[in-house]
Amino acid sequence: MDYYSSRINSLIEELSRLPGIGSKSAQRLAFHIVNMPEEKVKSLADTMMDARLHVCYCKECYTLTDDELCPICKDKARDHSTIMVVENTRDLAAYEKTGKYNGVYHVLHGAISPALGIGPNDIKLKELMKRLLSDVNEVIIATNSSLEGETTAMYISKLIKPSGIKVTRIASGVPVGGDLEYIDEITLTRALDGRVEL
Numbered sequence: 001m002d003y004y005s006s007r008i009n010s011l012i013e014e015l016s017r018l019p020g021i022g023s024k025s026a027q028r029l030a031f032h033i034v035n036m037p038e039e040k041v042k043s044l045a046d047t048m049m050d051a052r053l054h055v056c057y058c059k060e061c062y063t064l065t066d067d068e069l070c071p072i073c074k075d076k077a078r079d080h081s082t083i084m085v086v087e088n089t090r091d092l093a094a095y096e097k098t099g100k101y102n103g104v105y106h107v108l109h110g111a112i113s114p115a116l117g118i119g120p121n122d123i124k125l126k127e128l129m130k131r132l133l134s135d136v137n138e139v140i141i142a143t144n145s146s147l148e149g150e151t152t153a154m155y156i157s158k159l160i161k162p163s164g165i166k167v168t169r170i171a172s173g174v175p176v177g178g179d180l181e182y183i184d185e186i187t188l189t190r191a192l193d194g195r196v197e198l
């Protein structure tokens with residue numbers, strides 16, 4: 001790509017490192033950015049930096065938030081004895097959008113994958129077990145229906161069962177390998193309502 005200036009080249013290079021951005025999209029974005037009004041570019045850069053500096057994990061459920069506790073964990077009207085375990089914050093958002101779930105969440109930030117060398121200690125599992133020491137009636141495992149999601153569900157269920165806490169798994173009907181965030185709200189609600197005890 002020597003036909004672009006070195007500054008354009010480095011911008012393209014940086015952008016193409018982002019997930020889902022191929023070299024064509026990176027080029028398009030780079031040319032868009034250099035043609036944007038200066039203050040818009042500054043605002044974009046500042047917003048990115050601000051988010052990076054101030055977004056942290058909720059100390060209860062580990063979702064991404066600006067505060068010590070996320071709005072869901074702070075909400076006293078929610079059922080804190082029901083914990084839904086999801087792989088990431090986007091999955092949490094997908095369930096929140098249905099408006100049909102009144103419990104709280106636990107975000108694992110990943111799934112167990114022996115193939116990728118991701119073990120139980122690489123996700124927020126110890127943190128989940130710690131939460132179970134307080135009053136918890138049910139843990140709903142809502143990891144994806146991919147191999148990793150299923151492996152994680154089985155692992156968690158085996159870990160929790162001896163404690164006597166009810167462990168359920170969202171119903172199938174969620175397509176295999178499907179990311180929760182891409183599934184429509186009706187399917188998600190159905191998967192939640194049809195959950196089965198493990």
Ligand code: ZN
Pocket residue numbers: 058059060061062063069070071072073074
């Ligand atoms: Zn939280």
